[in-house]
Amino acid sequence: MATAEEMTPIIGRRLPFQRTESNGSSTMELEPRFECPICLKCLEKPVQTSCGHRFCAECIQLWLQKNRGCCPIDGRALDPGKDVFPDNALGREIDQQSVVCSYPNCRLVMPLLAYDKHVVEVHEQFEKHEAFLICPFKNIGCLYQFKNPNQLNTHVEKLTHHHLQLLANSFEALSMKVPGSSIHREIDAMSWDPPQKDGTPTTEASMQSLIKSLYERVVTLEQRNTEQDLQLRRMSDKLNQIMQSRSQFEAELGLRVCNGEYTWVVANLENKIRRILMAGARADELSCIIMYSDGFYSSFNGYRFCAKILVNPSQRHLSLHIHLMIGDKDDFLEWPFKGKIAFTLIHPTDALLSVREVMCSRPDVEAFKRPTDVMNKRGFGYPQFMSLADLVTKKYFNHDGSLNIRIQVDVF
Template sequence: MTDVSPNNTSNSSRGTVYENGVIPVLDARFECPICLNCLKDPILTTCGHRFCKECIHGWLKHTGGSCPLDGQSLSWENDLFPDNYTRREISQQRVQCPVEDCTEILPLIDAEYHVANCHQTNEPTNLQCTFSNVGCDFIPSSMNHLKTHLEKELHNHLALITAVCSGLTNRIAGSSYNNSLKSKAEESKFWDPKPKDQNDSTKPEGNNLQQLIRDLFEKVVLLEQKNREQEIQLQTLQQQTTKLVTVNKQLTSDLSLRICNGEYIWSIPDFPTKLDQMRAETGTMFYSPGFYTSYCGYRFCARINLNFKDPNYLTLNVHLMQGDNDCALEWPFSGRISLILIHPTDPNQSIRETMMSKPRLEAFKRPTAIINPRAFGYAEFISVTCTEQYLKNDSLTVKIQIKTV
């Protein structure tokens, strides 16, 4: 596991920022590698790592029993021991509350709880549902409230979008139909016979024929004008319909990337041709679409290319991308990332690699561009010669799973 562009600068300024202060940075000895908070009921493993009791138990329950740092197999009964020495060290640490005008001296382990529960933090105001423009009148009280609403009301939001699209289609169809009726009514007026004139019989027959020809010519010109107007209206409606179809496809595509909950299957078609391109042009890379860890969560994409030092291996990495709600998220990103190369016939031969984020690296800080130039992943994920057995119809399939911690 490698960081493609490691950052040599220290990340010692990291902390939980509040309205009036910052909780001091934890000593590395007192930080849980899973939750990145102060150790609670510290547990020491046989491989020499410390975790919160609740964190390591939950980790082993969901991952099948391996250390999140070095992958060594661990059992609850034989490999986990209470670390009473570290517990005493933590209990002796004291810090002053970072909130202005608060002079309370607190145990280190209770500092975050004290600030979060005893000092009111700022919440965004004037929040509204993302789907308010299509009829949702829900008013959230906080970002967490909004997030819960978006996750629970997904089907209702889709129904609102469908109703709006159907309404637009009906309005267009109704407008076309009404215009057609109106134009037909106007055309019929052109053919209404003129009232008979009692004196017409006294007019020469030649004059009557010339008048009839002029009247018919005027009616032909008017009909041609109306026909041209209808053609223009039809072209306009066709353009509007095409635009609506494009918007609907884009909305459907974006929605699938938002609600995948950090689990995206990237199918790379015509992979042998792409492999030839990467061999022919050094530096050629292919990126997946950007997908989200949750509807309002972090946005990631995957990248595949030949290893710059040894082109006999494929490199597989992930990048953070700018999302719509980055200002409401916690940075740097903290979570677990799994990269899986899917075998088309035998799931047991699929290659799976799991890694934990490292907040001190630039790759996990808030992106300042559309895509963070720093990536995180595996420089030698698989040998190029081994990729043939993972192809199905010349397509390579990669599954990316990203879960926040």
């Protein structure tokens, strides 16, 4: 609550009420409807004016005595005896509020009005010898102090509205004390209102109106800037979603237009094969290697397949199978699948060493029936397509340890 020496609104340590997170630290701020616009602390013995604003009872009385009976919010004339009324409902609501102390290692729960006294008596005595960073707006009434630059920067960014109010109040007080000075001339130059024809000098009321208009304009521009930032953020998120969808579509498109011919580059396979061969008799202790290719289509609206590699360390052979997968056009296709499938193990340097095997579908085989899950559990292919030793000794692996396998599907 304001003291008898205070002429303009000031702010000390603010009471905690609403929790906010900033740079990993936890602070508490007073809910705006419980805040006195004059002392910027919790309303004590709240009163309401005829123009609808709430203040501490003592704060508004002192303000009206020292500022010619005008409301500090809208400048409307107020009679302390007729236009100021106790707000008992809000007072009861404040009395019922409890808060938790936001200081580290202190989680004391107390009434809202008792917090200020608690901070002064319990915490500030331990902080008076510490070095604090002072808000750059201290000279105009912002008395916040901080222990690190991050807290100070966050304060300056988030309390622009409060600092503008302090600037407006300070400017108003200065203009009152120095009438006819260069400040008045600068204000007149900034005003967009046409000069009065009768040459009447600028009155105190018109000066206050100008300051209020400037303040409202700044607030409007701040709100517009915030809305534009939000809109830009939403557009950026939407653009990222579109780019991801496009990348996914392009990847799937390549699998659709391959016309049943798909080259599978099986990455990171050579080291796993060599580990099995080097294990010797202990190879049985190693886990099986199972790898699946991407799902590709026999035509744009055709059957969908994927290839599977299985390496059982105990058998020392590369197994190669084909599996049918659910496609989005399965309702329009004939089942079971009828056609032939060719596997080609491509040698990276000698085409004569490439191995090609062709197999035809059979209607009685479960692997060629319409899939009921994402992929048919039964596959069709070669349990011993090539020995692991031949893969290594005949150098079927690329320089990066990958293996090239081409799958060709022809539909009858």
